[in-house]
Amino acid sequence: MKMSAKRVFCIAVCLVASASSPAIAESLKSVDEFDNVKDEKARSVAMFEEVGKVLQHPRCLNCHPVGNQPLQGEDMVLHNPPVQRGPGNFGVAGMECNTCHQAMNVKVTGQSEDVKSIPGHPKWHLAPPEMAWVGKSLGEICLQLKDKERNGNKTMPEMIHHMAEDTLVGWGWEPGDGREPAPGTQAAFGKLFKAWVDTGAHCPKV
Amino acid sequence: MLSFTLNGEKTTFDGDPDTPLLWVIRDANHLTGTKYGCGIAQCGACTVHVNGMSKRACVTPISTCEGSQITTIESVDGREAKAVQAAWKSLDVPQCGYCQSGQIMSAVALLKQKPSPSDEDIDNAMDGNICRCATYQRIRKAIHDAAKEMEASA
Numbered sequence: 001m002k003m004s005a006k007r008v009f010c011i012a013v014c015l016v017a018s019a020s021s022p023a024i025a026e027s028l029k030s031v032d033e034f035d036n037v038k039d040e041k042a043r044s045v046a047m048f049e050e051v052g053k054v055l056q057h058p059r060c061l062n063c064h065p066v067g068n069q070p071l072q073g074e075d076m077v078l079h080n081p082p083v084q085r086g087p088g089n090f091g092v093a094g095m096e097c098n099t100c101h102q103a104m105n106v107k108v109t110g111q112s113e114d115v116k117s118i119p120g121h122p123k124w125h126l127a128p129p130e131m132a133w134v135g136k137s138l139g140e141i142c143l144q145l146k147d148k149e150r151n152g153n154k155t156m157p158e159m160i161h162h163m164a165e166d167t168l169v170g171w172g173w174e175p176g177d178g179r180e181p182a183p184g185t186q187a188a189f190g191k192l193f194k195a196w197v198d199t200g201a202h203c204p205k206v
Numbered sequence: 207m208l209s210f211t212l213n214g215e216k217t218t219f220d221g222d223p224d225t226p227l228l229w230v231i232r233d234a235n236h237l238t239g240t241k242y243g244c245g246i247a248q249c250g251a252c253t254v255h256v257n258g259m260s261k262r263a264c265v266t267p268i269s270t271c272e273g274s275q276i277t278t279i280e281s282v283d284g285r286e287a288k289a290v291q292a293a294w295k296s297l298d299v300p301q302c303g304y305c306q307s308g309q310i311m312s313a314v315a316l317l318k319q320k321p322s323p324s325d326e327d328i329d330n331a332m333d334g335n336i337c338r339c340a341t342y343q344r345i346r347k348a349i350h351d352a353a354k355e356m357e358a359s360a
Contacts, residue, residue, distance in 0.1 A: 081248065081334035082333050083333070086330075092327070093320045093330075094312055094316030094327075094330075095316075095331045095332075096259065096260070098259075098261075099260045102267065106265050108245060109245075118246065118247060
């Protein structure tokens with residue numbers, strides 16, 4: 001089995017590492033703040049770079065991993081317990097995501113100061129393998145988002161809706177005690193994403 | 207007032223709805239087979255079944271259990287449970303025993319979904335159940351033995 005003395009040691013270490021103190025969320029620039037970029041392509045790229053502050057935040061990347069194990073914490077360590085993706089991205093038989101994760105964030109009590117809550121959402125699961133973002137440049141992620149084979153077969157209007165309205169995406173801004181939220185708000189993020197699409201959806205260099 | 211079924215009996219709870227299911231089981235209903243290990247779903251000692259699926263009771267608010275069927279180690283039953291209990295006894299799996307009710311609940315939940323699990327299936331399903339006595343090899347063998355027994359008696 002994978003379990004070992006190392007695992008037991010890792011529980012203490014990983015828990016400490018996985019829940020750093022919450023910080024004030026970095027803000028996102030509004031669409032208006034890009035008006036001074038006159039060239040539309042350059043403006044589109046600049047807005048995507050702002051969007052990237054969210055996409056490459058640990059709240060998003062941790063569940064867009066390369067491979068079959070989620071990450072956790074601000075430092076994006078391997079999830080502990082070492083759970084597996086499973087055939088439908090909801091975990092494996094007997095150890096599903098919702099074995100531990102509830103439909104909402106759950107505060108925990110009687111723990112060390114840096115362990116505040118267990119994250120949760122009704123649809124808590126991993127992004128599918130083709131949506132892996134960890135380790136990729138923002139330019140690569142940008143191309144991925146526009147590729148229907150790697151974005152869940154979504155049109156760009158559907159992508160705008162997903163980013164602006166999906167409640168699992170929205171969890172990134174309401175991640176529960178002990179976790180830093182993604183920058184800005186989902187509404188601001190959605191507007192930026194839409195403005196990026198409306199300006200041609202140009203990508204940063206890969 | 208929350209109501210649910212605990213080990214086949216209609217049960218209610220009128221305390222704080224944020225109370226973890228584990229404490230409703232242990233303190234309010236005096237069923238102490240389900241153990242507290244870590245309190246943050248890292249060890250698996252508190253594993254029970256909610257509507258037949260594995261659940262870590264320490265991080266499950268009782269408010270989420272309204273109308274649910276909750277099963278603990280005290281009453282887990284059925285062909286998978288019987289096969290697991292027999293295999294556990296036969297191989298003398300437990301050492302100190304503290305984690306074993308959680309191990310058994312996870313093993314039963316696995317076998318309900320995968321009656322003939324591979325080593326990988328077992329490792330993946332059981333990797334959230336930690337054993338400080340490191341009885342992992344016996345646990346894995348017992349799950350295989352239980353699967354064989356289920357197949358033989360089918």
